[in-house]
Amino acid sequence: MVAALNVPRNAKIGFVLAGLFTAGLFALFVLPGTQRPVGFYVALSFVLATSLGGLLTALFTAVSAVRLARR
Secondary structure (H helix, E strand, C coil): CCCCCCHHHHHHHHHHHHHHHHHHHHHHHHCCCCCCCHHHHHHHHHHHHHHHHHHHHHHHHHHHHHHHHHC
């Protein structure tokens, strides 16, 4: 079932997109200057990247399931 729904491919795409999005937010809001220690933002970035990656993986897998069901 995992292979039929392309879960490994969906996970790679989802986590790459989440990483790029997180890196963009980090570069846009944190790197220009902040009053708090950067370690807090690194931890928040990790949480954002993992949760968004999981969400995107689930969405891409749901799309794969719908496509497979329609065949």
